[in-house]
Amino acid sequence: MNFKRFANSLVTRLVLFGTLVVLASGIARYYVLTDFLHNDLTDVAAEQQSTIASYLAQDINHRLLERRRYLEQLAASLPPELMSQPEKLREWLRDRQELQPLFSQGLFITDVDGLIVIDYPATVGRTGMSISGFPDFHLAKGGKFVIGEPLFSTRSKETIIPMMAPLRDNTGKLIGILGGTAALAAPGFLDHLQQARLGKSGSFILVSPARRLIVASNDPTAVLKQLPQVGVDPILDKAVAGYRGTGIGSNGTVEEIKAIAAVPSTGWFVAVGLPVSAALPTVEHVQAFILRGGVAQALVIFLLIILVVVWFFQPLRHAADQAERMTRGDLPLTPLPVARADEVGHLTMAFNRLLSRLKVHQAELQHQAHHDILTGLPNRVMLADRMQQAIAHAQRHRTGVALLFLDLDGFKPINDTLGHKAGDQVLQEITQRLLNVARGSDTLARVGGDEFVLLATDLGMPLTHGARILAEKCINVVAEPLKLQQGNYQLGVSIGIAVCDDNCDPDLLLQAADKAMYDAKSKGRGCYVIAGSSETCI
Incomplete structure (x- = not known):
C-alpha cells in the first residue's frame, strides 16, 4: 500500500477530521447542552409552577369573595x-342559610359588644358566647368587613374561616355584627384544594403571612401548622415579607422550584413547589444519550465518511x-431534482417531502395564528384586521x-357541572347557530371563553335597525334547547351593540360594545343593549 497516498487521501483526512469533530462536538454537547437544558427546563418548570400558583390563588380568591359578597x-x-324580634330574626337567618348555604358552619348575629344573640343552625354553646376578644372583632365593630384568620373549632373538630360584616340601621348606626363560618374542607369551598395532587411529588400550601400559618395544603397534616423557622426556606421567608414570583427554595430536606402568588382579598399567598430532581429528569437522560451517541459515532465514522465521499x-x-x-x-422553495434512486435520491425525495410539509405547516401556523382552535372562528387578531377592513370599506362607501x-x-354552570368536554360541545354548537345567523359579509369571532363578536357591514340606514334584527336572531338561536348526552339544556345570551358611521376607532367601538354587553347582563340577561342609548335591555 502506498502510505504516502493513503496519508494524503481525502478519505483519510475526512475520516480523521470527522473523528476529531465527533469527539470535540460530543464533549461540547455534553457540557453545553446539559447546562442549557438545566437552565431552560428550570425556567419552564418555574413558569409552569407560576401558572399553577396563579390559578390556585385566583380560585381561592373567587371563593372567598363569593362568600364576602353574599354576607x-x-x-x-x-x-x-x-334585631329586637329574636324568633323572626332566627327565621330570617334560617331562610337565607337554607337557600344558599355558603357558610357550612352557619350564620350568627351579635350585638354591638360582640355577644352572639342568635345563630342558625343553632349550635350548642354558640348563642350567648362573646366574640369581642377575637383579634379582628374591633375591625368589624369599626365598620369594616373582616375575613378572619383560620381557627380550629373544638365543637366541629374542623378548621374554619370566620367572616364578619357590620350591621347598620337606616341612619347608618352600628347595631350589630353579621357573621358566618365555613369549614375549609366543606364542599364547594376549599375541599378540592386539600384533595389536589400536583403530580407525584409536587406540593402547595396556602399561607397567612401575618401569623406564618399554613391555612390549607395538599398535605392534611400541615394545615394550621407554622411555616419552617426563618432561614430554612429563603423563598418562603421572602414571600412572608411580600415577594411574589418564582425561585429555588427548600422544604427543609429537598431543593424545590417554588412559585408564589397572592390571594388579594386576604393578604394570604399560595406557594407551589416541585422538587428540582422531578422537574429536570431530562438532563440526566440527555447526558447518558450524549455519551452513548459519542461512542457510537466514533466507531462508525470511518465507514460513514468513506461512503459519503466515494458514493454520495x-x-x-x-x-x-x-x-x-x-x-x-x-x-x-421548489423540489430538488432526484439524481438517482439510491440513498442520495431517497434523501432528496425526503427533503422534497419535508419541504412540502413545511409549506403545509406554515399555512397551518398562519391559520392558527388568526383562528380559535376549538371553534375555527377568527380570533382577536383577525377580528382587529377585519374591523380595520370594515371601517375602511365604510369610509369608501359612506x-x-x-x-x-x-x-x-x-x-x-354547564361547563363546571358537566365538564370541559361538554362545554366544548356547547361552544361548537352555539358557533354553528351563530354562523347561520351571520351573513356572508359579516365576521363572527370568538374573543373569550364564552364571548363572541359579530362584526356586521352593509346594514343600511339606520344602522341600529339592522343591528337589532341580527341581535334578536342571535338571542333566538342561542335560546333553542341544547341536546347533550346528559340531557337538554338551555342558554341565553346578553348582547352589547355599538354602531358607527364611516369614521370610527375600532378599539373604542369594541369597548363600547363590551360595556353595552355588561349593561345587558346587569339589566336582565338574555337581551341586548345599544351603546349610547337610554333604552332598557331589549
Missing part, C-alpha cells in the same frame, strides 16, 4: 327592626448547494359598521 348582601338586606459526495453536494441557495433566497358583543348566559 355583605345579607347585612345590607337585614331589616333593622328584626457529488450528488449530495449538488443538492446541498441548491438547498443552501434556497435558504438564502436565491432560489424559490356606510357604517355594527359590532355585536355576545356573552353566553348560563354557560359556566
Whole structure:
C-alpha cells in the first residue's frame, strides 16, 4: 500500500477530521447542552409552577369573595327592626342559610359588644358566647368587613374561616355584627384544594403571612401548622415579607422550584413547589444519550465518511448547494431534482417531502395564528384586521359598521357541572347557530371563553335597525334547547351593540360594545343593549 497516498487521501483526512469533530462536538454537547437544558427546563418548570400558583390563588380568591359578597348582601338586606324580634330574626337567618348555604358552619348575629344573640343552625354553646376578644372583632365593630384568620373549632373538630360584616340601621348606626363560618374542607369551598395532587411529588400550601400559618395544603397534616423557622426556606421567608414570583427554595430536606402568588382579598399567598430532581429528569437522560451517541459515532465514522465521499459526495453536494441557495433566497422553495434512486435520491425525495410539509405547516401556523382552535372562528387578531377592513370599506362607501358583543348566559354552570368536554360541545354548537345567523359579509369571532363578536357591514340606514334584527336572531338561536348526552339544556345570551358611521376607532367601538354587553347582563340577561342609548335591555 502506498502510505504516502493513503496519508494524503481525502478519505483519510475526512475520516480523521470527522473523528476529531465527533469527539470535540460530543464533549461540547455534553457540557453545553446539559447546562442549557438545566437552565431552560428550570425556567419552564418555574413558569409552569407560576401558572399553577396563579390559578390556585385566583380560585381561592373567587371563593372567598363569593362568600364576602353574599354576607355583605345579607347585612345590607337585614331589616333593622328584626334585631329586637329574636324568633323572626332566627327565621330570617334560617331562610337565607337554607337557600344558599355558603357558610357550612352557619350564620350568627351579635350585638354591638360582640355577644352572639342568635345563630342558625343553632349550635350548642354558640348563642350567648362573646366574640369581642377575637383579634379582628374591633375591625368589624369599626365598620369594616373582616375575613378572619383560620381557627380550629373544638365543637366541629374542623378548621374554619370566620367572616364578619357590620350591621347598620337606616341612619347608618352600628347595631350589630353579621357573621358566618365555613369549614375549609366543606364542599364547594376549599375541599378540592386539600384533595389536589400536583403530580407525584409536587406540593402547595396556602399561607397567612401575618401569623406564618399554613391555612390549607395538599398535605392534611400541615394545615394550621407554622411555616419552617426563618432561614430554612429563603423563598418562603421572602414571600412572608411580600415577594411574589418564582425561585429555588427548600422544604427543609429537598431543593424545590417554588412559585408564589397572592390571594388579594386576604393578604394570604399560595406557594407551589416541585422538587428540582422531578422537574429536570431530562438532563440526566440527555447526558447518558450524549455519551452513548459519542461512542457510537466514533466507531462508525470511518465507514460513514468513506461512503459519503466515494458514493454520495457529488450528488449530495449538488443538492446541498441548491438547498443552501434556497435558504438564502436565491432560489424559490421548489423540489430538488432526484439524481438517482439510491440513498442520495431517497434523501432528496425526503427533503422534497419535508419541504412540502413545511409549506403545509406554515399555512397551518398562519391559520392558527388568526383562528380559535376549538371553534375555527377568527380570533382577536383577525377580528382587529377585519374591523380595520370594515371601517375602511365604510369610509369608501359612506356606510357604517355594527359590532355585536355576545356573552353566553348560563354557560359556566354547564361547563363546571358537566365538564370541559361538554362545554366544548356547547361552544361548537352555539358557533354553528351563530354562523347561520351571520351573513356572508359579516365576521363572527370568538374573543373569550364564552364571548363572541359579530362584526356586521352593509346594514343600511339606520344602522341600529339592522343591528337589532341580527341581535334578536342571535338571542333566538342561542335560546333553542341544547341536546347533550346528559340531557337538554338551555342558554341565553346578553348582547352589547355599538354602531358607527364611516369614521370610527375600532378599539373604542369594541369597548363600547363590551360595556353595552355588561349593561345587558346587569339589566336582565338574555337581551341586548345599544351603546349610547337610554333604552332598557331589549
